[in-house]
Amino acid sequence: MDFSPETLLIFLELFIIVTALGVVLTPEVLEAAFLLSGTLSGLAGVYILLNADFVAAAQIVVYVGAINVLIVFAIMLVQKQLDSDVTVNGTKQLAQTLIPLFLFGMFVLAITDTNWPIQSSLPTVETTEAIGKHLFTDYLLPFEVVSILLLLALIGAIVIARRDLPIKDKTIKTYSTSQLSIGSKD
Amino acid sequence: MILENYIILSASLFCIGLYGLITSVNIIRAFMSLELVFNAINLNFVAFSNFMDGEEIKGQVLSLFIIAIAAAEAAIGLALILTVYRNRNTVDGNNIDWLKW
Numbered sequence: 001m002d003f004s005p006e007t008l009l010i011f012l013e014l015f016i017i018v019t020a021l022g023v024v025l026t027p028e029v030l031e032a033a034f035l036l037s038g039t040l041s042g043l044a045g046v047y048i049l050l051n052a053d054f055v056a057a058a059q060i061v062v063y064v065g066a067i068n069v070l071i072v073f074a075i076m077l078v079q080k081q082l083d084s085d086v087t088v089n090g091t092k093q094l095a096q097t098l099i100p101l102f103l104f105g106m107f108v109l110a111i112t113d114t115n116w117p118i119q120s121s122l123p124t125v126e127t128t129e130a131i132g133k134h135l136f137t138d139y140l141l142p143f144e145v146v147s148i149l150l151l152l153a154l155i156g157a158i159v160i161a162r163r164d165l166p167i168k169d170k171t172i173k174t175y176s177t178s179q180l181s182i183g184s185k186d
Numbered sequence: 187m188i189l190e191n192y193i194i195l196s197a198s199l200f201c202i203g204l205y206g207l208i209t210s211v212n213i214i215r216a217f218m219s220l221e222l223v224f225n226a227i228n229l230n231f232v233a234f235s236n237f238m239d240g241e242e243i244k245g246q247v248l249s250l251f252i253i254a255i256a257a258a259e260a261a262i263g264l265a266l267i268l269t270v271y272r273n274r275n276t277v278d279g280n281n282i283d284w285l286k287w
Contacts, residue, residue, distance in 0.1 A: 006188070009188075009191060013191070013195050016195065016199065017195070017198055017199075017202070020198075020199055020202045020203070020222055021202060023202075023206065023215075023218055023219070023222065024202055024203075024205055024206035024209070024210070024215075024219060024222075029212055029214055029215055032215055032218060033214075033218065036218050036221065036222075039199075039222065039225070040221075040225065043225050043228075043229060046192070046195070046229065047229075047232055050192070050232050050233055050236040051236055052232045052235075052236065052243070052246050052249075054246065054250075055228075055232055055246050055249050055250060055253075058250055058253055059228075059253065062253050062254075062256075062257055063221070063225075063253070063256075066257060066260075067221065067256065067257060067260045070260055070261070070264055071214065071217065071218060071221075071260070071264065073264075074214060074264045074267055074268060075214055077268060077271075078214065078267070078268070078271050078277050079271075079275075096205070096208050096209050097205070099204075099208065100201040100202070100204045100205040100208070101201070103201055103204065104197060104198060104201040107194075107197035107200075107201070108194060108197065111190050111193050111194055111197065112190060116189055116190070116237070116238075117238065118189055118237050118238065119237065119238060119240055125240065125241065125243065127243060127246060130242065130243050130246075131243065131246055131247055131250065134242070134243075134244065134247045135247065135250075139247055142251060143251075146251055146254045146255065149254075149255065149258055150254060150257065150258050153258035153259075153261055153262050154258075154261055156262055156265075157261040157262050157264075157265040158265075160262070160265040160266060160269055161264075161265035161268050161269060163272070
């Protein structure tokens with residue numbers, strides 16, 4: 001069984017679009033999260049077709065391995081919601097579906113009309129080596145800034161999500177009452 | 187042309203993500219739609235770097251930065267969702283209106 005890259009690309013595109021529509025349209029949020037992992041894995045396959053093997057590996061590790069698992073945990077920590085009682089207005093729903101469709105039509109028209117300046121022969125480079133060279137020469141400052149940003153974001157996530165313990169309030173209260181009693185003694 | 191194939195796939199992913207962002211009531215689903223939009227952008231970067239900048243693949247470096255920033259955003263966003271759920275007992279986007287006038 002030998003697939004040409006074109007047929008493989010068509011299969012991957014179908015898979016990605018079907019799972020992405022599933023993410024948006026399924027009523028169950030947990031199923032949507034699992035379908036999202038399918039979309040992200042299919043995109044990793046597309047990256048491999050585009051000679052971007054390192055980005056494909058990063059996609060699998062970071063998106064499927066970290067972000068998607070984080071989303072599944074968040075869904076499981078949050079109680080299941082009943083269907084919300086929002087009455088969707090007819091014209092509002094129409095506008096909500098028409099705006100992305102209109103935008104997509106504009107995109108397709110613009111993409112097919114443009115004459116893309118494509119390089120005729122695709123040179124094959126060692127992508128990991130090239131990315132490493134970029135990251136440690138001309139992209140060194142953004143690389144360091146992104147690493148600081150990641151550190152700050154993780155600290156911030158811990159600070160935001162930490163449960164404020166009720167013990168803290170108690171200590172403050174007892175402290176204030178003891179202060180009061182000291183004040184009354186004086 | 188095969189480049190247009192990739193860009194149209196990216197455009198359709200972007201529009202699906204946009205539709206999800208507009209319509210979803212559950213903020214976790216809105217969050218997943220946002221991830222779809224991020225991935226559409228990433229796919230654009232990688233496709234253009236492959237077809238127009240094959241020697242120095244700068245688009246792939248930028249897509250790695252986008253992946254890192256998306257990870258940071260996911261951590262912060264899910265922490266906020268959990269905090270909102272703890273305080274309000276809901277993840278319904280229509281009920282979250284602390285910052286609304």
